[in-house]
Amino acid sequence: MHAAVLRYFDHVARQGSIRKAAEALSVASSAVNRQILRLEDEIGVPLFERSRAGVRPTAAGELLLRHVRETQIEFQRAQAEIASLGGTVSGTVRIISLESMLARFLPEIVAEMTARHPRVNFTVLTVHPSEIAEALRSGDSDFGVLFVDNRLSGVDVVAEFRTAIGALMRPNHPLAGAKVLTLTECARHPVIMLNDRWLLSAIMTTEFAESGARLSPRIVSNSIEFMRQVIVRGLGIGFVTPIGFIDEIRRGELVHVPLAEPGLSDSRIGILVPRHRRLSPPARLMINHIRQRLTEFGSFLAAPTREPAKRSKRNRRA
Amino acid sequence: MHAAVLRYFDHVARQGSIRKAAEALSVASSAVNRQILRLEDEIGVPLFERSRAGVRPTAAGELLLRHVRETQIEFQRAQAEIASLGGTVSGTVRIISLESMLARFLPEIVAEMTARHPRVNFTVLTVHPSEIAEALRSGDSDFGVLFVDNRLSGVDVVAEFRTAIGALMRPNHPLAGAKVLTLTECARHPVIMLNDRWLLSAIMTTEFAESGARLSPRIVSNSIEFMRQVIVRGLGIGFVTPIGFIDEIRRGELVHVPLAEPGLSDSRIGILVPRHRRLSPPARLMINHIRQRLTEFGSFLAAPTREPAKRSKRNRRA
DNA sequence: ACGGTACGCTGCCGTTTCGGCACCACCCCG
DNA sequence: CGGGGTGGTGCCGAAACGGCAGCGTACCGT
Structure with missing residues (x-):
């Protein structure tokens, strides 16, 4: 229903390049280029800044872009409806x-x-x-x-x-019997941490900083699956919500002990x-x-x- | 920027007729008709119910219509921005x-x-x-x-x-000296009322009903201009907000006395x-x-x- | 200094789409 | 049984679209 130029415009902005957008759209770059030029002519102001590296939306481009993307999203929603x-x-x-x-x-x-x-x-x-x-x-x-x-x-x-970020470990871990743990207690054992790029880590590092604990993790990863494997193999304690480990906890393969720190115990x-x-x-x-x-x-x-x-x-x- | 079919679709729905819409759009009805048929083919469901009298949007049509109109409005806004x-x-x-x-x-x-x-x-x-x-x-x-x-x-x-709906009259009217009036007091004199189709009237009739007053207006109109003229000519009391009569009141040609009824005195x-x-x-x-x-x-x-x-x-x- | 490359842009041209015209089938109403 | 209204349909010219090849330019690495 909607004009092709909407998709073209969106893609060009996303790719930052007319030729790349054309390739992604499976049309000739000239076609895309002309649609953009025609659009700029219609709106009356440049929509992109041209540079050697490609194109970048102007302020007007950003404004129109928002409208175009919203329109596309709303159209999908209307279709679903x-x-x-x-x-x-x-x-x-x-x-x-x-x-x-x-x-x-x-x-x-x-x-x-x-x-x-x-x-x-x-x-x-x-x-x-x-x-x-x-x-x-x-x-x-x-x-x-x-x-x-x-x-x-x-x-x-x-x-x-509410969920509790806690220490996840094997049942035979020395700390597995505890009802609740502090980070300081855990710090004496090898720990496994999520890569700090991720939100969970962001929360935890602030908490660590407040509690004064210093963790030198044995293993760092951003993959829950990887963490699962290394924790199951007894390589250390992981700090996670229990959600991703429901099965293992239910089967008794792993134990999840809540942490005492208030910001973690009720995430x-x-x-x-x-x-x-x-x-x-x-x-x-x-x-x-x-x-x-x-x-x-x-x-x-x-x-x-x-x-x-x-x-x-x-x-x-x- | 947007496909012509959006305008066509909108107009057809508004006019309730493909031919009328085509005329309003200054295109051939066949063109409009085909765009609608093509659109229905794209969406996959009928957008209009056909009858001898014309067309009427189906439920799906109403849904898409809302999207189309919103898109058009947002586009205008984006352009203005x-x-x-x-x-x-x-x-x-x-x-x-x-x-x-x-x-x-x-x-x-x-x-x-x-x-x-x-x-x-x-x-x-x-x-x-x-x-x-x-x-x-x-x-x-x-x-x-x-x-x-x-x-x-x-x-x-x-x-x-806040504004006060009040009685508007010439300075020499018997009631012009009052600081505040009730509808009952006014009812003894000729009154001029807005046509009951309008909101002001809707408010006032409920108030009249509560106060028990019965007004048999000498003149009814839905035109503020007409009311202005007949009030200035001393034909009766009008019930209005002072906003439309600022000039006359300031010049002393008319007097606006607030009404005692609470719902009217602080509209x-x-x-x-x-x-x-x-x-x-x-x-x-x-x-x-x-x-x-x-x-x-x-x-x-x-x-x-x-x-x-x-x-x-x-x-x-x- | 010099190709190589990637960029946006532009004639040219075939294909698709669009719109206008005339016309059909239908229905209601007088 | 016409007359005027409706939506729908071939046909055809015009306009728009897209593909191809090519131009000019700026950057980068040799």
Whole structure:
């Protein structure tokens, strides 16, 4: 329905080059070039700054770009909305997520969704924390399953769940019997840390700094899967939320001990949606589904190694 | 920039007829027809119900229509935004207004705006109260200068001013000396009323009903100008806000006596903007301008016949 | 200094799309 | 049973679009 120039303009801005955009679009660069020139002529001002390296949007270009991208996103949403009129939900749900959610939790959710709504497609990505705000605002993703960060603006938290970042280790680890641990206690043993590029790490480093503990991690990685393997092999203690290790904890292969530090013992994971954007029907369904699933074992997330009914005393304890 | 089919689709829906739309668009009806058929083919579902009388959007059509219209409005806004990058504000401001504001107040505002920003165009309309919500929501207008109505949803009140609906009459009218009047007192004299189709009337009829007063108006009209003329000619008392009669009141040609009924003595006029819609630069300027102007003589609106210092004597006399 | 390369841009030309015209089929109304 | 209204359809010229080859330029590495 929409003019081709919208896609062209978007791609050129993304690629920073007319020729690259043309290649990505599978059209001749001349065609793309002419569309851009014609567009600039219509708007009346240059939309790109030309340089040897390529093109860069001007202020006017940025403004129009926002309109174009919003239009494309809204069109997709409208299409999904129309498709769901026929009863069958379809469309694409675009999610950005913590890698820990992505390891065990979300695959199950996605499987359940596809079972009920076969025509729904998914894009599930982990992103650099610095790109979270942009990914949500730009509409590249419908919503995020992320740590709740008060610094994020223009974002609504539609659901929120307490979880405890804790020490993850094998049952035969010397610290495995503890009900709660401090970072200082853990620091005497080999530890395994997430790469500091990631949000979890960002939270933890600040906490470490406050507690005065100094950790020299034996292993650093940004892969939850890698961490799983090295922790299972007894190479050290990992600091994670239990979510990505539900199976191992349930089977007794690993033990998750909450940390005493207040900022870590009650981290909050939430469903974050961009404010002022309507959600597509499949995205709405997906959010409801995630919310329901999360509340179902919310207690497990908060205190993974014990049962709900008995927690009142113990909480007073910790 | 945007495909022609957007305009076609919009017009067809508005006109309820492909041929009428084609005429309004100055293209052949066959061209419009084919674009619609092609669009329906692309979306995959019928967008219109065909009947002998013309076409009517289906549910899917309504959905897509909302997207299309929003796209067009946002495009205009983006254009205006780009244009204001160059320093000169341009674009069109679309306002819906009370007719009383339209009689004296808004023309002055518009004149001042065009003096400062010659490239800004205006559309100022009075609309049927039942269409206010639709006009704001659909984006047909940027904002409204209207009575604040709590029943309106999805609308923000960015500025609000108390005003008093009162009895307007010539200085030699028997009631002209009163400081405050009740509807019952006025009911003994000939009155002039706004046509009941209009919001002001809607407010007043409820108030009349509560106060138990029965008015059999000598003259009914929906034209502020007509009311002005017949009141000046001494044909009766009008029930209005003083806004549309500033000049006459200041010159002493007419006297405005507030009404005692609480719902009338402190009516609220506000600037109403649709929530969740960005305003174009000229619309923002216009709103700020109106707000400033209104606060400047806000006291005049609230108590027109009693200026704190100088005018108290004369008013008491008349 | 000099190719090599990547960039945006521009004639030229075939193909696709668009729009105008005339016309068909249909329905309602007088 | 016409007359006027509706949406839909061949046909055809015109305009737009896209592909190809090529131009000028600026940068980079040898």
